[in-house]
Amino acid sequence: MAERLPYYEQKYSRLRDVTLCYLVSGDGKKVLIAMKKRGFGKGKLNGIGGKVESGESITDALIRETSEEIGTRLLEFEKVGMINFYFENSPPDKDFNQRVHVFLGRKWEGEPSESEEMAPMWTDVSRLPLEKMWADDEYWLPLVLSGKKIVASFLFENEEKISEMKIEEVNVVE
Numbered sequence: 001m002a003e004r005l006p007y008y009e010q011k012y013s014r015l016r017d018v019t020l021c022y023l024v025s026g027d028g029k030k031v032l033i034a035m036k037k038r039g040f041g042k043g044k045l046n047g048i049g050g051k052v053e054s055g056e057s058i059t060d061a062l063i064r065e066t067s068e069e070i071g072t073r074l075l076e077f078e079k080v081g082m083i084n085f086y087f088e089n090s091p092p093d094k095d096f097n098q099r100v101h102v103f104l105g106r107k108w109e110g111e112p113s114e115s116e117e118m119a120p121m122w123t124d125v126s127r128l129p130l131e132k133m134w135a136d137d138e139y140w141l142p143l144v145l146s147g148k149k150i151v152a153s154f155l156f157e158n159e160e161k162i163s164e165m166k167i168e169e170v171n172v173v174e
């Protein structure tokens with residue numbers, strides 16, 4: 001089968017930036033995931049995050065989204081991944097293609113709480129509910145939760161099905 005990912009990487013060389021953050025407990029055994037209640041990925045369990053707004057840095061957006069979506073103030077975090085997502089069949093009026101900057105949150109202030117957008121819950125790192133998460137998560141989330149850093153690209157046929165992927169472990173994520 002022809003590789004289509006390089007075509008998408010070239011065609012969409014400038015992707016919109018989005019943040020995604022997983023809070024991790026001090027002993028590394030629990031991770032906070034949340035049910036997305038509206039918009040893109042509605043009904044899926046995911047980390048916390050959203051679009052970087054104009055004039056905002058990635059870090060500003062990370063902190064703002066964490067505060068807006070679960071009411072906690074992020075104090076310490078680490079960048080662990082950068083993932084490009086391409087969709088083969090996006091409706092012409094919607095651009096789902098995006099670059100997701102992935103962080104682990106190490107310290108925060110305030111108890112995570114439910115908002116209009118997300119309902120958070122603590123989960124065992126060893127028992128991630130992958131069947132309720134995005135299809136790509138099983139390929140990279142266990143890696144970053146075990147201390148690895150990754151750069152990856154995924155091409156989706158539709159919101160449920162991956163057609164191609166590329167995952168590279170790196171020492172530092174830009």
Ligand SMILES: Nc1[nH]c(=O)nc2c1ncn2[C@H]1C[C@H](O)[C@@H](COP(=O)(O)OP(=O)(O)OP(=O)(O)O)O1
Binds near residue numbers: 047050051
């Ligand atoms: N394939 C995928 N796998 C994954 O694990 N997370 C993904 C993903 N595709 C997108 N995400 C994450 C990134 C980001 O945190 C979230 C999408 O953010 P949204 O588009 O909902 O942004 P906003 O919260 O800014 O939305 P609005 O306020 O509704 O405009 O989903």
